[in-house]
Amino acid sequence: MAKVETSTSRPYHIIIFGASGFTGQFVVEEVARTSSEGPKGTLKWAVAGRSRPKLEKVLEQAAAALSKPELRTEVDIIVADVGEPDSLAAMCKQGVIVLNCVGPYRFWGEPVVKACVENGAHHIDICGEPQFLESMQLNYNSQADEKGVYVVGSCGFDSIPADMGVIFTRDQFKGKLTAVESFLTASSGPEGGSIHDGTWQSAIYGFADSGKLRSLRRKFGYKPLPVVGSKIKRRSALFYSDEVQQYAVPFMGADPSVVKRSQRFLLEEHQEDPVQYGAYAGVGGVGNIIKMLFAGMMFMFFVKFNWGRNLLIKFPEFFSFGFFTKQGPTRKQMEGASFQFAFYGEGYTEDPSQGRPNAKIRTLVQGPEAGYVATPITMVQSAMTILNEPNALPKKGGVYTPGAAFAKTTLINRLNKHGIQFSVI
Template sequence: QLFAYQDCKKSFSKKNMSSASRKYDLVIFGASGFTGQYAVEEMARVAEREASSGGGGAIKWAIAGRSEAKLKDTLRACSDQTKMEQLKSVPIIIADVSDAASLAEMAKQTKVLVSCVGPYRFFGEPVVKACVENGTNYLDVSGEPQFLESMQLKYNDTAKANGVYIVGSCGWDSVPCEMGVQFTEQSAPGPLNSIEAFYKMIPGPHGAAGHYGTWQSAIHGFAHRGELASIRKRLFPDRLPRPKHRLTPRSLISWSRETDNWCVPFPGSDRSVVIRTERAMRDRLPDRRPLQFFPYLQVGSLFNAIVMLLLGSVFGIMASFKFTRRLLESYPRLFSLGVFSHQGPSRKQVETTSFAMTFVGVGWASAADAGSAKDGNSSDLKAPSTRTVTKLVGPEPGYVATPICLLQAAMCVLRESDKMPKKGGVLTPGSAFRDTKLIDRLKSCGLEFTKVLVDDVSQ
């Protein structure tokens, strides 16, 4: 790796990291990018709410990127969009991922750095490295398992030693999933054995679309998926306990009676993130029974499911070879059937699109029925008997829900670090924010968590 980690010469305690000596509470890196601009707009709203709530005082924040001119244009555009004149005076920091000194200087100035610079496979590690070395908390919106897991492998020990939180996947990948899983566990009468999640994208009258950056990340994620096996072998040398009551993955095309919809396996990073959370929770609670989890995408009809699988197969094959990978990158609109482009979605598309997630948890009526992880293969372990269904709905995933999730997670780091793992480290959202009020924060920003039903699993 280009930025292979070297032992840090200095160690920073959490007290030093969060001290008043830092000029800013939060910096948005990559603010002039497509996702970054939406993050700036949301941050302006967050800062206004925090200042008026009296919960912890005004937030001191800045934006950062390579081009001062583009950053100034971003502030003007965001000011016009939000009607917040004060945005034009937000401080600017110049930093470039190819300039380690500039990244270090940026990191030294803030308590929390949120990075919107992707694909993280290419641009993520230098920023993580700068934050770990300079005692700065880091959050991003990566949905790239190779990046997320390699950062945990390389930097977890030193992040713990320096008392900082490095938390990836804090956007729609994978905060709604992680908090939905946690909400379902909280809603159940006893421990859960498994959860299936069913995602639904709901386009408005103007349709839905995505930006090229997401498309490019997906291309390289598929292209280099073979790297994951070796990373995981080193990161997780020990297997999780084998459950007696195993959750069998659904077929490539399946019918969900809970959602009355045809489904296909969800290709994103959520499952890998939840599994990492379960491993982290097991380190803290050795007797905890690891939760089994599989996510699916609702596609509306059997025809749509077949088409989606065919397109996914073509995409996977093309992403595997250099020449065809270049074609995918050069013609995103063509190969995504108009969904992805360099222009990204329009404001009308963003404002009228939404999502819904249904979580179906199966477990036991009480902890006594569930036993512990030590009983995993016990022949007298009772079968799961209860079903808990919850639902999470929210605004457009990529550019409305993502900044909300990212910045509310950042507020947890700033306001509730005493409720986070004491030692820091490279963490998932589920393990980092489990004991914070992140779900309540998301609710206050328009995400709705609902307990639908709890009944007998046989019904």
């Protein structure tokens, strides 16, 4: 691996903010693993958060999990609090990149973005909340550009596999790719699986606020993206998918909005025709559908009211049939879990104005457990890409999606080496 370059004389290449949170602790372990990839002492990093004792405990846990006792003494601790802007500014002045693991981002994200932009640190998050991601672009893009700072959102499971998967599919297609559908399936091992309720909370507030997202989008004043070739057909709310041999539903996360923003950037900056995108998730058999419909109806009813949201937040396990828990998955559960994104693309070997698409491609992005194994990998490799490949990033600083920031970099190769495999079928 190339020696990491720092653009400044800052003491740390990477600062993990929110390192003692549920996801943060796994990001700490991933940075510790990655820091040994270069010559000794290439990557200088620190952990940050509100509580020094909690951060010390996380370093102890990482030291034990990775058999690296030196982590306890060699990794510095920075005390910083979202509610104290001065502490955030002091933290951001010390790092080239801040990995922000403090969510839900709609409540705690903006002060960190603001501090990064004002103090010249790049910012990476793992947010899956379109409202936050797009409002950061609206509010901070020009300021980040002036400062030469990259603010790259959704660098976790939302939405690197989807966004970079579409770009990979386009790059592998011989001809002009015009449309892609993705199908996500996740499997758990013998121990079962669950997701930490931080993600559940983000979904609750996201649905409650969906009206605000629509008005936010109007502020950009975007024209609809041009449709090249024949228009992609929208699937119904529940259908049997021959692609993944199970029932599927439209994917509810940030992926469709992130991919669309990337395609808009590639059109505006590189004059590359946009690829239409539809995202779906496999939900399994009839038993799962009944559970999902029941949970979905309860969710949609309760999320409308303040008291209902409070109940949803208080009892995630009950309302999600054990899918979301306050404890999150165990390490054993994580070891047994995996995900797979299947991409089905179509396009033209010749001129797209000639009738129906005449060529197809199928690609796959697959990897380990999505939330706490794959997400730290994608987040840390995004940071490594910014550190090592400054010349392959967009010419200007700004607020970017992963696809916009990393389309011309070797991020996909890096992910392939770290257990997230991109392949053509």
